[in-house]
Amino acid sequence: MNLIEKQESLERAIELIRPAPEIGVDVEADSLYHYFEKICLIQMNPADIPIVVDPLNGLDLSPLMEQLGGKLLIFHGADYDLRLLRKDFGFVPYRIFDTMKAAQLLGFENIGLASLVEKYFGVHLSKSSQKLDWSERPLKKCMLDYAARDVIYLPELKDRLEKELLALGRLHWLTESCEQIVASAMANTEAADPDREWRFKGTSALSGKTLALARVLWYWREAEAKKMNRPAFKVIGNQTMVELASLAAHLPNEEVFKRVNLPRTFVGRRLAELRKVLNEGRDYLPARWPMDKCKGKNHPQRETNPAVIERLREIRDLKSRQNLIEPSLLASRAALLEVAVRKPRDLETMRALRCLMKWQIGILGEAFLEVLWDSKR
Secondary structure, three states, rough: OOEOHHHHHHHHHHHHOOOOOOEEEEEEEEOOOOOOOOOOEEEEEEHHHHEEEEEEEEEOHHHHHHHOOEEEEEEEEEEHHHHHHHHHHHHOOEEEEEEEHHHOOOOOOOOOOHHHHHHHHHOOOOOOOOOOOOOOOHHHHHHHHHHHHHOHHHHHHHHHHHHHHHHHOHHHHHHHHHHHEEEEEEEOOOOOOOOOOOOOOOHHHEEEEEHHHHHHHHHHHHHHHHHHHHHHOOOOHHHHHHHHHHOOOOOHHHHHHHHHOOOOOOOHHHHHHHHHHHHHHHOOOOOEEEEEEOOOOOOHHOOOOOOOOHHHHHHHHHHHHHHHHHHHHHHHHHHHHHHHHHHHOOOHHHHHHHHOHHHHHHHHHHHHHHHHOOOOO
């Protein structure tokens, strides 16, 4: 394993990378410890030589990014890594192979890298360093060993999975899915939708004043997390915020705080600010309450027939069982709603919606059209 901490070492590493047509890649970040997350290590495996680059050493990584931009890159769970690489270095990939997505499309139940490495190579990968703070320096030997092991098996794993997909006639499923992963990761996410950015797990069941309270709590938590440069979940958890919002809509703060188990850090200034935030949320008039459900611009719920959506879901679930893959891989709930609302007249129009990939439409399209244009409905 080569640890790259100096520019001269990086230049030598790039010479190893240059002739390789494909490279296994992984990154380690510090999102479990900091609000402003960043890439702390970049691991690569060209020609079975693990290379670990330390970007926190002030290296100019533009020559490396240029080289990687022309290769087939093999990731396990590419979406998060690609988003960080774009954010930190402006990186745009040429083509990727996502081994986790490949395992999903093969219908595997266990899709983690450790499970796949054990399945195909009989090797147990320890995950003991997975949740360490990768921004800490100096790097421990166990951290470097862990980082290198995460890319050692990717090229051969890709070859094994590719053969199985090809045998099942599903390789084009993966190709299109990887293209979608890249497009999603490269999309501009800076202009956040103000009605969607604050929606966190648990808020879909809330409404009215309770939902307004959940919203002000989220914005307060974000501000607090930024101030501390700590992950938002380490300020206060989603479930606790749902409990606070639900109780505060009907009870005074004193009674709320008796019933909710707040983190130990909620004393002094932080507790006073929480009181203020809850009072502000209570004072919102109904005109300032958010919508009860997070509806996209193209999802006018009032125009949908629940029976149609349910029938589309039944078809999707049947087809997923026939293909031995998870239903959500075949069509997400949002995609079902989009199809039901837009009601495409033919397969070409359905493809133009861009909510389903070509391979998904190949499996579902005709059956969906029959449901949408059943004259008895």
